[in-house]
Amino acid sequence: MYTSWPSVSSRLFRVVALLTVIIGLSTCVATFDPTLTPNTTLLVVEGILTDQPVTQAITLSQSTSTRDSNSRTPVSKAQVQLIINGTQTVLLTETQPGRYELQPSQFSGRVGDSYQLRFQTANGSRYESTVETMVAVPAIQRVYDQFNPKGPGRFANELYTPSNDIFVDFQDPAGQTNFYLWRTRVFEAQEWCASCQQGRYILEDIGPVGTGPIRVIGCVPDSTLGVYNFFDYICRGSCWDIFYSTRVNVFADVYANGRPQVGRLVAQVPVYQREPAVVDVEQLSLTVGAYRYYRLFEEQTQNTGTLVDTPPAPTVGNVRNLTDPSENVVGYFSASSVAVNHYWLNRRNVPLGSYRGLFYAQNRRYPNIETSRGNPPVYGVGVPSAVCIPSPTRTNVQPEGWQ
């Protein structure tokens, strides 16, 4: 009576499996066009002071959102002061609209010192941050990577892009609660230094060809070319594009005080090409207030799209308006000690195969080499190579750690 059951079951199951169209619990993510009625004007304070010998900067801006537009305007002509240990006052200099800087000669951050930001805007409002103490950060013990064929997509509705996942190991100091923030910068070798739309790139030798100075004219329009005609020019020398991490990545040792930390994921570098790269990993210390701010920020700008999202809440920074305490100032002024590691990402673990290359990833097309300069050659003889123009996202100086 019982014995006949299992065989019947398995046969039935096979029948059912064949008959059934399985679509399953397919969740999917689609873009959404909500009707929003934004109406905010918010002062944004940004700046992390560090103990690195570089220029320290605080930026002040105002973000205005209306139904029609979102804009950012720098807050210029403010008087910005840094109070060190409650006694010493340093004045910051506005170098660009809304950007207030301290040169390494003027200031160097030190672990244990406390800092407070005070400023007065041109319209007379006075603001003050909480006092932030720079806490020591342990050194990065090791940086390593793993190839991840299913790295995150660049968009929430994109499946995945292969990536090199970068991990760090460090020893958390015992006897104190530590808070961390990681920032990364990736230097990828760039072969293509200029692109001209409906034009040609011109570069003139002023002195002896090849060794003398040059004059870059740049893209010169050529109406004989199509409007959507692009010509791309290879770099004249070594050139690297810089990619900054855009994700907030914070950690607290609440569950791991004094423990060796292994395998903290700090970056997922998309694999656009198999060429090696340098990944600068910065490990920063945070105060508890800064940690809470970044954690909430992380939660509601990055960790969204799960089945159980936490309803977002206002992120309140540590700067307040002394004249009008009800104003919510966005951003957190903090001071961090930084440990740096320049990691050589050799990409030997990336499987062989055809990668579309960095250029494709940036421009969504393949480079198009200029072929003919016309007859007579009004734009000069031969196709020139382009100068690598340094910018915050590009450098011609070999990055530290490059092999």
Add this chain to the structure above:
Amino acid sequence: MLTGLRLLLIGFLFATAAHGQASLLTISGTVRDSATNQPLAGASVVVDFNKSVRGINTDASGRFSVDVFEGSHHVVVRYVGYKPFRIGLQLKNDYQLPVKLVLVASQLEEVVVTSKGFDRNVRQPLLGVSQISVETLRKLPAALGEVDLLRGLQMLPGVTSVGEAANGVNIRGGTTDQTLILLDDTPIFNPSHMFGLFSIFPADAVNGLDLYKGNVPARYGGRTASVMDISLRNPSLDQFRLTGGVSVVSNRLTADIPIVKDRLGIMVSGRGAFNDFLLPLVSDRLAGIKAQFGDLVVKGFWRINDRNTLTAMTYMSRDFFQTQLLGSIPNINATATQYDHQTVNAMARWLRVLSPKLNLQTTLSSTYYVPKIQLPELNSINVVTIRSGIRQRQLKTSLNVQQEDQKLEIGLNATHYRVEPGALLPGTSDRVNPINTPTERGLELAVYADNEWSLSTRMAVSAGLRYSLFGALGPGVVRRYEPGQPVDDFSVVDSVRYGTGQISQRYGGLEPRLGIRYELSASSSVKFGYNLMRQYLQVVTNTTTPLPTARWKTSDTHIRPQVSQLVTAGYFRNFKDNVYDLLLEAYYRTTRQALDYKPGANFLLQAYPETQLLQGRSQAYGLEVMLARKKGELTGWVNYTYARTLNKVDQGSTFQERINNGNWYSANYDRPHTLNASMTITVNRNNSFGFTFAYSSGRPYTAPNGFVSLQSNESPANGGSLSELINGVTDFGSIEPSQFPYYSERNQARLPDYHRLDFSWNITNPSLKNRRWQGSWVFTVYNLYARRNTYSAFFRTENGKTQAYQLQIFATPIPTLTYNFTFR
């Protein structure tokens, strides 16, 4: 208190005895299932419906006894899911009436929602009791072929959820944990498998479901919104039977095994879903998902003798799943987040029949729910575990007195709660520290009396009173915070240590329950109800729907119990010989000390959750209209609900202590308009079709109030000598800022409306009725017209811009074929 009880008891015994002097005849008998011969407990026996209300329910062994005068009488016996039995009797002597009710399924006639009481709509004094038969649910189109109680219930007015992946239902403005879910008298803390996709109740073993969303009898307590009382079937005592089913998701098997004929039997019902290996075939996106579950019920029934029966039940369930859709655990470095939860419920019930009209029922129950989060470590075989647990043990005893026009129940409940809020178990890892959050203990005692009686032929009253008392028990440390300051780690003034068994805080109070029915005519009535309920155990979570691992919290010095009051009023009418039912109900509910949380709250491994919580008020109101057709080839119902749920949290002046500036705001599950329709068409003896349609307003979500531009993570690059630049055209010195959403108000926007149509086709072969093996097929299509319903909306900053996205679940039609069988 005991003395009082004893006095009451004696009083009632006396009253019963005094009643015996009238020269009455007795109609008595047993109500049984026609096919299995199982006695049907709780069937309603109504004598002379047209003349007066004379209704009683059968006892646990299906027996009943009614006293009547000599003459002609009309007896109607009803039970949900069965065809009513009617008989006219001409009585001169006591009469034995054996009743065999025929299951509706085998008659191909559907009884939709009716009650085991008197004719539900018109005669029962309780408002808002919905009883749903498993047969009705079986015919509703099911997602992926799984008969699902929670999804079926959402077709009734007043029952909603946050969406398709909701872990629980919201009833009349209550949060998911404000509904008490009982499975054979044992509480269920997590009602779903695979994170909200399937409910955990084994449909083959379920006998019926009572949902009390209006009047809640005083025998229930501990939650403030409603009670969902699910009873499991008793085993067959005379015939071996095997039933089962095969579908894409799970395979089921139930066996009824009589051990001693008519005396002792057990029922074993199991279900397992291990088909997750199929998921990657469906879509690459599902490749990272692992999902397996199983549940098992064993229930035994022993009729010791004519006066004593013993029922024992155990229910076990286990789930394992891994998906990136649930986010990760902050501050623990892991390669994945896996959820593993299991529950073991056990219950034993002794029924002693003291006299035909008096019985004593005593139940002992225990529930142990253990959710775990497993975090595999990188380059290691070790798995770090966060384990929590909740154990609830309960003793209930009640004395039931059945009078001719009165029914009284007096009882005592004692409940012990033991909550282990979480322990971090490193395993062999040296990377995390073992952490243990203090165990919470609480004891809840309650005494109650429930009485239903007919004051006149037109008026019936159900009145109940419950007194509950809760004590938070030591050992434990209770902090004291500076008054007037936000409750956080910085405002601690002092702390007090309590020893084992010491009460650190006591709460309690009366919980009156009242239902009044007034009959306007034989086919229409009006009802009024009032409830007050107290809740001492609650879920604390800040997610849209609680995770299986969400923290449960007993009331303590800082977290006061939630207290809810509900007022309801209704109008009911039957038409055309009971073919149609019309129901109109309005309610208003307020809750004090409703839980909310501070921005950025985190409850995981938090020893002092009061620092993360806020308490506020909640109000809900609504109007429900339902029209049902109960007989004929076409049966079904259509209902419309207008309902609102609003919360207000204003615990202090700082923005950490109030939400939306202390104004009323919509709850996550506030969906003003809901329209549900369900229809079953019986074409012939072999085929029937079902359609269900569901529409509701989109739920609220939090949309940005504005955007801010940040260079959030810029750090100066080393190098880049600008001196070589000849024709400086690049704007250097700053990186393009990225735009991020800025939120200031909660739940001020709404998702698009939700609607969906499902279809099912039931194929049976009645000619097989007398064969030992009977099979039937169910073909269902969920989401027939492929509506892409939005489950949630979210915002991401990508390439410097904020992009809005929506998450959709079941965005395509899902056809499924299920095979069910019975072998006897």
